[in-house]
Amino acid sequence: MAWDYIIQGFSEAVKLIDDPYVIEIAIRSIKVSGMATLMAVAWSLPISVLLGLKDFPCKWLVKTLINGLMGVPTVIWGLVLYLMFVPLGPLGSLGLLYTEMGISVGQALLITPIIMSIVVNSLESIEGEIRELALTLGADELRASFQVVRESVGGIVLAIIAAFNRAIAELGIALMIGGNIYVRGGVYNTRVLTTAIQMYTVRAEISIAIALGIILMGIVLAVNLLSNLVRKWLE
């Protein structure tokens, strides 16, 4: 019986995949999480490069903190950001609650430690050899550092991909900050793949939930495939 349910859901789901409504939600998901990734990369990369290449006191503490932040559950981010973003809250004047941009900012914060952690690790893993090699070959400090960053491009790509996948797959922030708003033809809609899947499962509208789930899995797998291709091509 349960299998019938799932098989029927799947066959109906396949028909729904090119439904404009489903596509609209999928595109919003990509847009919101893509924006989050762009923001997170913009502020994480410079900091990570500094962290990876420079030594300073208490560096281990900073790194521990970043690794620890990776474990913060998304509902905690959702709760904290809700309290910050409500109009009468400390950041209320930004008007981010129940907007696409609000979700993006939340997801960007969520994935920042992921990007930083992977990039710092990959820089550190090659730093020693490459820098020495570069220095013996007559490069100055700056050029040597630049060379290290260039050599760890693979790690940076991996970090960006992992971060995007984490962002597009998370539910807590998208639901609590976005609110899963949908009005036909609306400008202020915030329904994304994860919040829609959650809602349709609760409403027991299984086939559309499965259709959206297939798309979400498709995006995540495609992005992974792409990243593997890029890394292979780099080697």
Next chain:
Amino acid sequence: MNKRVNTLVLLVLLLTGLSYGCIGSTNGTQTATEKPKVLTISTTTSLYDTGILENVVAPIFKEKYNIELRFIPKGTGGAILDAKSGASDAILVHALPKEQAFMEEGYGVNRKVFAYNFFVIVGPKDDPAGIRGLSVSEALKKIVEYGRAHPDKIVWVSRDDGSGTNTKEIALWKNAGFDFNELKNESWFGTTGAGMGNTLLYTSERKAYTLSDIGTYLKYQKEGKINLDVLVDKGEELINVYAIIIINPKKIPDKDFEGAMLLAEWLTSEEGQKAIAEYGKDEFGRPLFYPAVPVLKSEQGDVFRWILKYGFMKDGDKYTECPEKFRYQPKYDFFEFPASVVEG
């Protein structure tokens, strides 16, 4: 290899530039096509889950006034928290005591009653506790008896989410002589902390009983998602009155008072009342909500008295949908009737 790295760096730069460009240009076109005004409405899940807000109210409102309605479905408790934090322009709720407290604290004005339907106690077809057709209090007593005799089973499911339905449930338990907070600790008494739809699914799964609004129940039952019968639907205390409350612009500035008033006006207008009466008729054979305004205008019948008793506030020697002190530059009239109508 160096060459490839260089190409990649170039590519990344190009893509970044492009995406920034895209985002910039979409912003540009959005302002150019003139964004519609937006109203944020916090609503109870029982209204939202039936689809009436998304499918009927929002499209009409957009076409008529070019105002986009953002509905945030939460329980009445959550809706009130959103409103107090300044997130909403109006709230759609169904929990008189909570509404009254919200307005007493100065957050809400110009309350209008726009719809009603009934709560029902639903449960498995074979009705193991034997409550079919009983009065609410008797049925609840039977459920407690049956539950205490079967402590290893979930017999009653409560939303326990501070919603309007939950508020009603607590009052019904109290009427039947039980304390909700004590019952909650008993092993046969399950809680979901979730919306109406979720709770119905869980109740059906566990072959248990729960209190539901009729709208959500009918929708889920009709679509074959749950297997529960309506077992108790008689009793004036089961009436479920929906109201809209506008956020007080003096308490929370920057809210769209005018827009929210438009929504209240439309919901209680002839057109809005007709839309409420029609919703679900074709699909479920009966409407999910009944328009309240015609009943209030008729000034007679049991339902009229029940709406007053369970959905109106007492203001001196009158029953009114919005007491005098909670009115703020109203553009519509409020229903008020002498207390003798209710108190006999």
